[in-house]
Structures are given as structure tokens and as C-alpha cells.
Amino acid sequence: MLVVTGVSYAVEEPDPGDPAFLSPTSDADIGGQRLAEALRARGIEVQRVTRSIDARIAARAGDTTLFVPAPDAVHPAYRPFLRLMPQSTRLVLVDPSRRTLDDAGIELTTGARRWAAEAVPPDDGGPCTVDEARAAGVAAALRQRYIGDGDRCYGDGVVRQRTFFAEVVVVGANDPFRNDRIGEHGNEALATALLGTKSRVVWLDLHEVEPPPDTADGPGSATEGPSQAGQSPEGSSGPGRPGSGSGSSGDGQSGSGSSGEENSTADRPNPLWNAFPPSFWALLVQLALAALVFALWRARRLGPPVSEPLPVTVRAAETVLGRGRLYRRAKARGPTAGILRAAARERIAQSLGPDADLVDAVAARTGRDRDEIDALLYGASPETDDELRRLHADLDALVDSLRSAW
Known part of the structure; x- marks a missing residue:
């Protein structure tokens, strides 16, 4: 039951590599379209970008919230620049790993992690000093805990740090931002409050690990404005401007650094995992577990007992007792009855000679009915242990009666 529960949970847990994961344009359960619409309803501009360099350029204008739902997909070379924004910029990271925090220079580390997000009040574990969290109330923000200096809420599931650069907010659960969870508890109030302190949200809709900077295209080719079609953010290339160069960096120099390629190879996920949906891997795990359980079940009973030469000389009584226990454990009443009848x-x-008709000879010698003798020596297999014991006793009595008559 625990295994099935774990596999089912793995299937339901959203994959940050899924293009729909917290995407402002996706209406899937794991998407973020409802959050984007709620922000626009409050008069906040939502600008979607798909590359870290575009997000950095767009957020440098200040008075901006840079929202990164999948920070682990940001290339390590770009991570230090996430917090190097003006003080009027707020950086919101969703469930970043310890390595991402280290690369970004954020003085936090990961703590205990829960099985699933839990809805708790903002003061859980201590007083909460983040106004947006206190106003939202109970929210499903406690899954990954973070350790370090800063303002803490929801049992260390939400931590805010103020630095000389951008204000950093780390949220250890994605539930408050997802379409299928935003309507629960105070999730929507928390998500819109954390992202709605500025007049504009730059939403980094990134799901795969980026290539290294020396092989990336120039800024602007993947930038999309939310409400003004055809317009590009500051620093991005719009119509009529050169946008990208194949294999060249932003300053026009071709990139050929081997160290960047090695880092990209190390950080790039195994393509085999992305070749099939999570449900395929979950089904594969279930089939493997079923095969294992079947093998364990059949290991106790691979077939009927067979005779084997004994490796050492064993006393006859011990051999009979051991084989008898094996037959009893296997509930092999039929083979046992066959052995008893053959011996009888x-x-x-x-006693009668090898050429004699046993049934007729025994019936004539003992005076018993022929059909009774035939059923006793060649009859059906017993169905219960009591019938087997009666058969044994009847066979011994028959042999003893013949010896007495002889």
C-alpha cells in the first residue's frame, strides 16, 4: 500500500520540466494562468520571458518583481545575477535547491523537506514579519524549509531577505501558485501579494536547463509582452533590430570556451527522462514491483516435490519425517496418498506373488468387497488431512489382515 501511494504521489507531483508548469499561459492544473489573470485584474503588468538574460534585462529597470518558478533550470552562469538587481526589484524563487541558492549567492540553505505541502498559519514556528503573508493567513506554503537569516513565515517555508541589491523571497512550495491549488486556503492571497508589490511582474517561463552564456543567442528573441503586442522590453531586440547570432554571445564574439561546455553537459538533465511522460516511469516501477512480488510468492512453491539424491547419509526416520513435513507444508495430499498406496x-x-490380480486376490483372501478393495488401493485422492490419515490407517489394516490370513 505504501509503495502504491508513493508511486501515485510521484505521478501527481508536478514536474518543473513540464512546459505547462507554472506557465502564465497554461490553463493546465500545474499551470499559472489563474495567477497571471489575478495579477492583471489588480492592474499589474505581467511580462513573460523565456530566457534568463531577457529576464535580467527586463528587471533591471526597477520597480519590478522577477518571478522564477523553476530556478534550478537557470544556468549556473546566470544564477549570480538573479539577486544583482536594483533595490526596488523583488526576486521570488519557488522551491530552489541548495545548489541554486549557493550559485546565486543567497545566504540560505535547505532544511527538512515534507512529503507534501502543508497548509499552516503564517506564524507557525514563530512570529511572521512579512506583511503579505500575515494578510494572506493560512496557506499551503510549508514543504521545503530554509535555514538562514531573514524574515520567516509558515514554519520557515517562506523566507525574505533584504540585501544591498534586490529583495529576495524564497517560497518552499509551488502549491500557492498552481491553477489547481490557488483557490485553496489563502493561496491566492499569498501568491498575488508576494508578486503584486510592484507595478510589473517579469515571469521567467523556463523549464529546461539553459545552454551556457557563450553559446546563447542574443537577448530579446524569446521575450513576450503580456499586454502590449509587438512591443519588446528594454534591451530586447524588436522588429528591425538584429536579434540573434548562431553560436555567438551578446557582444558579438563567438563563444568557444570549453569550461562552459563542460558545465552545460554536467547540468543538462538526462534526455531519457524527458523522452517519456512521468506516468510511463510510474507504470514501469509498478510492473517491476509486481514482478518482484510474484517472484517472492512463487519462490515458496515452484512446483511439485521431486526426489533428489541426498548429499550425506541420513537416518531413515529423519528422512521420512523431513519429507513428510515437506509434503504437509505443500499440502500435497494426492502425491502422499499415491506413495502410501504404492507401498501398500x-x-x-x-505376500501374494507378482503375477496375482491384487484386487481379486485380496478380496478372496480377506472376504471383503472387491469395490471396497479397489477404492482403497486405486481410489481418488483425499481432500483433507483427516481423509489422508484414515486412508493410511485403512491401508495398514488391510496389509495386517492379509498377514494374519496367511
Whole structure:
């Protein structure tokens, strides 16, 4: 049951590599379209970008919230620049890993992680000094805890740090931002409050690890304005401007650094994982577990007992007792009855001779009914242990009666 629960949970847990994950244009359960619409309803401009360099350029104007739903997908070379923004910029990271925090120079580290996000009040674990969290109330923001200096809420699930550069807010759960969870508890109030302190939100809609900077295209080719079609943010290339150069960096110099390529190779996820949906891997795990359980079940009973040569000389009584226990454990009443009948027929044949018709000879010698003798020596297999014991007793009595008559 625990295994099935774990596999089901793995299937339901959203994959940050899914293009729909917290995307402002996706109406899927794991998307962020409802959050983007809620922000626009409050008069906040939502600008979607798909590359870190475009997000950096767009957020440098200040009075901006830079929202990064999948910070682990940002290339390590870009991570230090996430917090190097004007003080009027707020950086919101969703469930960043310890390595991402280290690369970005954010003085936090990961703590305990829960099985799933829990809805808790903002003062859980201590007083909360973040106004947006206190106003939102109970929210499902506690999953990954973070350790370090800063203003803490939701049991260390939300931490805010003020530095000489951008204000950093780390949220350890993605539930408050998702379409299928935003309507629960105070999730919507928390998400819109954290992202709605500025007049504009730059939403980095990134899901795959980026190439290194020396092989990236120039800024602007993947920037999309939310409400003004055809316009590009400051620093991005619009119509009529050169946008990108194949294999060249932003300053026009071709990139050929081997160290950048090595870092990209190390950070790039295994393409095999992305070749199939998570449900395929979950089904594969379930089939493997089913095969393992079947093998364990059949390991106790691979077939009927067979005779084997004993490796050492064993006393006859011990051999009989051991084999008898094996037959009893396997509930092999039929084979056991066959052995008892064969032994009885052999003993009777020794008394009457090998050429004698056993049934007729025994019936004539003992005066018992022929059908009764035939059922006793060649009848059906017993169905219960009691019937097997009665058969044994009847066979011994028959052999003893023949010896007495002889």
C-alpha cells in the first residue's frame, strides 16, 4: 500500500520540466494562468520571458518583481545575477535547491523537506514579519524549509531577505501558485501579494536547463509582452533590430570556451527522462514491483516435490519425517496418498506373488468387497488431512489382515 501511494504521489507531483508548469499561459492544473489573470485584474503588468538574460534585462529597470518558478533550470552562469538587481526589484524563487541558492549567492540553505505541502498559519514556528503573508493567513506554503537569516513565515517555508541589491523571497512550495491549488486556503492571497508589490511582474517561463552564456543567442528573441503586442522590453531586440547570432554571445564574439561546455553537459538533465511522460516511469516501477512480488510468492512453491539424491547419509526416520513435513507444508495430499498406496500394493504383492490380480486376490483372501478393495488401493485422492490419515490407517489394516490370513 505504501509503495502504491508513493508511486501515485510521484505521478501527481508536478514536474518543473513540464512546459505547462507554472506557465502564465497554461490553463493546465500545474499551470499559472489563474495567477497571471489575478495579477492583471489588480492592474499589474505581467511580462513573460523565456530566457534568463531577457529576464535580467527586463528587471533591471526597477520597480519590478522577477518571478522564477523553476530556478534550478537557470544556468549556473546566470544564477549570480538573479539577486544583482536594483533595490526596488523583488526576486521570488519557488522551491530552489541548495545548489541554486549557493550559485546565486543567497545566504540560505535547505532544511527538512515534507512529503507534501502543508497548509499552516503564517506564524507557525514563530512570529511572521512579512506583511503579505500575515494578510494572506493560512496557506499551503510549508514543504521545503530554509535555514538562514531573514524574515520567516509558515514554519520557515517562506523566507525574505533584504540585501544591498534586490529583495529576495524564497517560497518552499509551488502549491500557492498552481491553477489547481490557488483557490485553496489563502493561496491566492499569498501568491498575488508576494508578486503584486510592484507595478510589473517579469515571469521567467523556463523549464529546461539553459545552454551556457557563450553559446546563447542574443537577448530579446524569446521575450513576450503580456499586454502590449509587438512591443519588446528594454534591451530586447524588436522588429528591425538584429536579434540573434548562431553560436555567438551578446557582444558579438563567438563563444568557444570549453569550461562552459563542460558545465552545460554536467547540468543538462538526462534526455531519457524527458523522452517519456512521468506516468510511463510510474507504470514501469509498478510492473517491476509486481514482478518482484510474484517472484517472492512463487519462490515458496515452484512446483511439485521431486526426489533428489541426498548429499550425506541420513537416518531413515529423519528422512521420512523431513519429507513428510515437506509434503504437509505443500499440502500435497494426492502425491502422499499415491506413495502410501504404492507401498501398500508392493507389500501385498510380496505376500501374494507378482503375477496375482491384487484386487481379486485380496478380496478372496480377506472376504471383503472387491469395490471396497479397489477404492482403497486405486481410489481418488483425499481432500483433507483427516481423509489422508484414515486412508493410511485403512491401508495398514488391510496389509495386517492379509498377514494374519496367511
